[in-house]
Amino acid sequence: MANTDVKIGLQGELFVPDVFAVNISPGDSITFYADPDLATSLCMQARTAAILSPRPELTVTIAAGQSVQFHFEAAEPGLYCILTLSADWPYPSRISCGSEPATILKIKPGPMQVWSGPQDATGT
Numbered sequence: 192m193a194n195t196d197v198k199i200g201l202q203g204e205l206f207v208p209d210v211f212a213v214n215i216s217p218g219d220s221i222t223f224y225a226d227p228d229l230a231t232s233l234c235m236q237a238r239t240a241a242i243l244s245p246r247p248e249l250t251v252t253i254a255a256g257q258s259v260q261f262h263f264e265a266a267e268p269g270l271y272c273i274l275t276l277s278a279d280w281p282y283p284s285r286i287s288c289g290s291e292p293a294t295i296l297k298i299k300p301g302p303m304q305v306w307s308g309p310q311d312a313t314g315t
Contacts, residue, residue: 194220194260197298199231199253199275206231206275207300215242215266215294222260225253230278233259236286239271239296252278268294276301 197210206226213221225231233251240247243261253259272288275298288297 192218192220194222196222196224198224200226201229202300205300206277208275208298211298213296213298215263215271215296217263217265220260220262221296222258223251223253224258225255227256230255232276232278232280234274234276234282234286234301236272236288239273242266242271250282263296266294271296273298274301275299 193216195210195213197208197213199206199208201207206229208223223231223233231253233247233253235247235249235251237249240249242264244264245261247261251259270288271294272286273296274283274286276283280301283301
């Protein structure tokens with residue numbers, strides 16, 4: 192049984208994985224490592240969560256510098272998708288993987304959460 196390590200790091204405003212696709216083979220595992228300084232979220236479709244063990248929620252948050260491991264279960268042919276985002280980013284309204292005849296997990300970068308806090312009052 193093989194394990195694939197996926198290290199996620201902040202590059203500009205994107206949380207970018209160092210691996211973008213993994214062949215899905217039952218019994219193999221995948222370990223996601225969050226950016227050393229920032230918490231990271233893995234957002235996935237329900238069909239993707241259904242082939243992972245232990246079965247995750249649709250969003251999995253990994254603390255800065257920590258990791259999470261999943262094992263693959265049997266999967267129908269097609270693309271499965273995980274989007275890597277800032278832990279503060281909301282679950283996306285749509286996760287698109289495209290289509291392909293092979294059984295592959297695609298890991299796609301997502302944007303960093305941009306915080307727009309209160310403005311300083313300068314005219315008092």
